[in-house]
Amino acid sequence: MKVDTTNYLSLPFILSNKEPRLIVITGKGGVGKTTLAMAITKALESQGKKVLYNCFDQPLNTNLSKNLELPHFLLNMEDSAKEYIAKKLGSETIAGWILKTPFFSSLFNMLPGLGHMILLGHIINKVEEDPELTIILDSPSSGHALTMFESPQNFKEMFRSGLIVEDIKRMEDFIFNNEHMKVIIAALPTEMALQEAEDLELALRERKVKDIIHIVNDLLKICPSLENATDEELPEFLKKKIAMEETLLKELDSSWRLIPHYTHNNPASTVKECALLLAKDMHDSQ
């Protein structure tokens, strides 16, 4: 089986043109966002970059993170909100008190978009404060990623003026000026996942997110274990699966980057192998 490696996802491709400072990984649920985000983090780290992984509002896979010695940071919505309010009002005591009122805490619960915006604002602040740092954001899946990206606009419209709006404008400058943020949309070789990736990309472009790349993950067609296998050796269901992948890949243009299926049951090994593949061309070009 001939393997075409020219379209593999690679670090040089992710970092091409301007080096993004915030790399957001999103896509349909279950497409391998976390594995990919961790692999990009490890690959960048192996190149001597200062990089941190963040899993936004989802819980961290602590075992995996420990296994990989993953450089990361965690955010907590309430702490982020408190820190922000304290900065704005010049008092931690007042900020703490505001967050403790039942009104405010239940408002937070009713409006998850507000929490999304505060977390995203915190992440952007972190990147802006440290010019050496790159953050890899393992983002929520499609619909909730749109809520996240839309939250600054929505709350800007709501608040209209005042200190928060100034900060939201700074956030939007960062997100939409095409200099610092890259979005990677991941899909699997299935009709549903690819359709969702295309819908998501369209929706993001409508919201003026410009620097977007898309990838197909978990491809058997380029699986290292199948590299030397002949067609006759493969069982019927694998041939069928590969044929399905080929049908779907034919519909895609060459801008799609590919990631193979890895034959590991240990998630840490999958992340490591994926990180090696991503960084491979870095060594080649050095």
Next chain:
Amino acid sequence: MIPSKRIEIFCGTGGVGKTTLATSRALKLAQSGKKVLLITIDPAKRLKQILGLEKAEEGQVIQLSNEVFGPNSDNISALLMSPKATLQRMANLSGAGEGLDNPIINILTRPYGGMNEIMAIIEVQYQLSTNSFDSIVLDTPPGKHFIDFLESTQKIYQFFDKSFVDIFKYLGKKFTNENEKVKTGLLSLLVQTGVKKLLKYLGKVTGEDFVDEFIDAISGLYRNRMAFTDALAFQEHLKKPEESNWFLVTSVDQQKVSEASGLRSGAQKFMHKDSYLVVNKSLTPYLNAWQPDGSNPSLVKLRDSMKERENAIKGMATEGYKEVLFFPEVLGTEPKSHVNELAQSWS
């Protein structure tokens, strides 16, 4: 076949095939003559794609034609959640709808405004109360957002209970009929000044206009609070085995065993004895038939790794489930044929 209930709830982590499986369950029930309403809460709305309803209006109950899945598919109606449509219906029912026509509420009920989970609870409870269907099959949002959905009723309760007491103590003059709960005394006085202060600070960091609109939004919600508090009844249906079936979906093409367990413990206080673990995309029948001759070690490795994945799912704590259901991976790309094949696997 597993006896159907008024609510059939499908939950699971992302990408395990919840929407497709929920649709196949709806089809199976429809084929046995039941009237079914299929609701998706996932804002990604893949249900549209499966049912070929790309142009259909969100927020409307749409009866399928028999062309979609063959005979009896017209027993299925589908509802693609739209927070805006739910809000509109709430306004029509309450007679206090003008209070909901507020810039803040309008922004928050946009498709990606973030209110989906809470509005979904209200919509589902409303659909239940109409008694127009034998079963409502519910496709829930992935992972943590499913727990958000479940806990929405609690959040609604807290919001209308705790925060409204605060707010109306402060806004007492404006809402003379609503502040029966106001108690005098030092404590409530402290809270009273608290909210006043809170709004003053709010005005500092946001525009002043916002504070006014915000107060209007709050009062609009309060006047429509019945719609929210009615939704609390939904939680009770979910807890009763005679009212609901639970399907926790997981799939073998992912290493999501621990996440599925996490989800289950999050939903533990709602789940009851009629809970099923659904293992989707099982390759076991194919893998058992595959015997590589050993001349190519990497093929043996691939087969073994695939088998190991399946076994990891099977080794998952299955006690506490009434039954573990296996659904084979469907080898085909067309979503409708997936649903048809999966419907046949429901026993």
